Amino acid sequence: MSKARERFRQILARSACTLAAPIFDPLSARIADMLGWEVCKLSGSVGKFANLAVPDGVPLSNMSDLVDLCWRINRVTDTCLIADADEGGGNALNVFRTVRELEAVGVVAIELEDNLVPSCFGEAESRHSLLISLEEQVGKLKAAVAARRDPSTVIVARTVALAQLPMNEALDRIKAYAQTGAEAIMLPGVPRGRDDIEALHRTTSLPLFVLGAPPDDASAPGFLGAHGVRIRYLGQSIYGMAVKTLHDGLTHLKNGGSAADLKDRSAPQALIEAVNRTEEFMQWQKKFMK
Secondary structure, three states, X not given: OOHHHHHHHHHHOOOOOEEOEEEOOHHHHHHHHHOOOOEEEEOHHHHHHHHHOOOOOOOOOOHHHHHHHHHHHHHHOOOXXXXXXXXXXXXXXXXXXXXXXXXXXXXXXXXXXOEOOOOOOOOXXXXXXXXXXXXXXXXXXXXXXXXXXXXXXXXXXEOXXXXXXXXXXXXXXXXXXXOOOOOEEEEOOOOOOHHHHHHHHHHOOOOEEEEOOOOOHHHOOOHHHHOOEEEEEOOOHHHHHHHHHHHHHHHHHHOOOOHHHHHHHOOOHHHHHHHOOHHHHHHHHHHHOO
């Protein structure tokens, strides 16, 4: 068991909900690590946006792109990295390889969703509306569990069933997923708010990972933890901030603005050196270079 996976197991064993840092590349992950975030989540969409500059709605990236990105993130951080592996790259055999590759680069948990990526824009109402059959997803999850070389790697069954199916059918799906050996259920949305979380908690004892928690959870801090939610995702506002900053800064310079005008909006040199570990490398230089 890797140290990161051991720590992640300890996090899941808590009775409280842990926030995951919404990172998208090695730089954002490095800063999250510096700030003491225990868990980082690499979303499929922003991973594609930030590192390939392609949209999420069509299959323009592949498993190797994701594996390379996760390797580069884990090379510079010690946090627990959760990877959104989309639909796993194809059928159950593709999923088997995807899990092996992501596990090899240190990912602690691998999400596999039960929908297809549209083959072209406009083919579906949304990126997540093409739900695959229960039987196919059960096979993919079983393949993912069997593919692990390290049994501490967490396979996460991500499902959009709550948004696409009647409640009873969605819960039947989740019961089936929980019997595959997957060790967590991820909800990319809770359309009925607390009712969804309460129903899921009654249906399975597996840890729940949730994006888009009920809007009133702040008034009841213990609600998520008490109902099995162990990881909460926070959306992609950090990525949006980074895009706006880059766009505005480059627009300013392109329009003839001075670089000096941007000084107050830039990171101080001390922060930059902390992020890129200047002092650490200088110490290595002193120790090993004569």
